[in-house]
Amino acid sequence: MVTVLVPGALRTEVGGESKLEVQADGTLRAVLDEVDQRWPRLGRRIRDERGELRRYVNVYVDGEDCRVLSGQDTPVAGGGEVQVLPSVAGGSVEQEASVLDGDRILAENFAPWVRELGLTVQETGPDWATLRLPWSDRLAREGGALSGQALMAAADTATVIAVSAARGGFVPMTTVQLSTTFQRPVLGSDVLVTARLTKLGRTMAFADVTMTAKGALVAHATTVYALL
């Protein structure tokens, strides 16, 4: 038996219940399949028709975000708890448009090896952008921690997205300076990279970049760009 915790916004889909008991075990996918069967109105708000988690719905397995575990392949043991929560992103037309644009800029303007980092734009604002660098064993250096080179590439890329967000679209630019301090090792978890512009001029942009894993600061960078 697995317990599924339903967020307030979705309780009308399940007769007001906040907790559902599901007879399924194995993986999160099996649990959500069972939810689809028994409560289709709830199920389709968590996953789309391809069976993928909706972008702004987060699902936690025993308190851990399934996206930093194995997604829907994350094991769920009997007695486990699956919590569904809407993410703080999303919610506005403008924001959604920016997110889509950001991913497109990533796809169209970066070298193949940077694209292979798997960076995704989580959220953008008038002068900032947050990207997610997903954990991959391929990015680990000897000793198992995430390599600093990957973090620097992520910081560099996040600044380009932040400048693009501020300018309303991609603009060509080149990095003049990128200075990074590495403060904690990252082991097996995604990194959220937030670049915030401290000054955006006609030809120059300055940014402050924080990189966090599981809520803790792991690295910090400052960047300077020439806008072409």
Place this chain on the structure above:
Amino acid sequence: MTVLLLIGTAKGLFLARRDRVGDAWQVSVPQFPMTGVYAVGVDTRRATPRLLAAVDSSHFGPSVATSDDLGVCWREPEHAPLAFPRETDTALSRVWALQPGSAAEPDVVWAGTQPSALFRSTNGGLTYELVRSLWEHPHRTEWGEGFGGQAIHTILPHPTDPQRVLVAMSTGGVYRTTDGGETWHPANSGIRVSFLPDPFPEFGQCVHKVARDGEDPERLYLQNHHGVYRSDDDGQTWSSIADSLPSDFGFAMVAHPRRGGTAWNFPITADALRFPVDAKCRVFRTTDAGKTWTPQAYGLPTAPFYPSVLRDAMCADDNDPVGVYFGSRTGEVFASADEGDSWALVAAHLPDVLSVRAVRI
């Protein structure tokens, strides 16, 4: 004569109601709060009109809801009313159009979606099936994506011939079927594009809206991404009717439901300058099928006006004289009960207005 105005906004659906011209509008609290309502529809082929709303939660995805009591209660089926079949490996991102079919097919309702696809309902808009013939069109992989996304936003069933349906998308252009949806052909002859090397491609135009003339069903009016056109042969060929407009950019196009040659438009300065021309809040009307357009601004704000009017944020009812309505991205909604000659505010300070439809009840 009571009019019900559906106002789809970025943060929910508002219903405005007025019993007599001159009365104040009664505006509801938002229904489906915090969802984008990109399309609303009214099916007047039933004893009580059925209201349709495309409801799009940025967290929990898109859906379609219906109401048979003029918006008091809304319902959604247990299973997704509109979804791509599993084998397409595609997820619905948004419903952009809800269009009742022709009188000959009283239970048919069409839906246009993002990504660009056409869906058909045969139970009055409760549930929909993908129209595979258009989805499998060889051009589909070459359809582009405008700023608003790749979507079919306009569906015009022919009023008397159910074999004929015209759809428009951005960016892909106009397609039509003359055999009940078995085959689809691009219908963009004469529509210029400003963003490709070939100014007159077979397809790929970024069409913003098409409206069908109320008297002559072969006649259509089209607002393009730069360019305003008319067709007199159900979309087979198009010619410019932009000469007397102050700009050929804009989103909305609405035809008079009965009188031929009459249509309304809300010009925007340019692609790269999305403000009303000269920052003036003005609707333009033609009564001669686009040869001349006349501004209509009596009662509209006289202070500089900057918001756009989006493609589905303008509509007409079927009163006599016809009521015309439009909403802005800054949440103002205006109504005219005399075909645009004079205007008054319906509501202000709403969220961005995405769609409006009016019905006489």
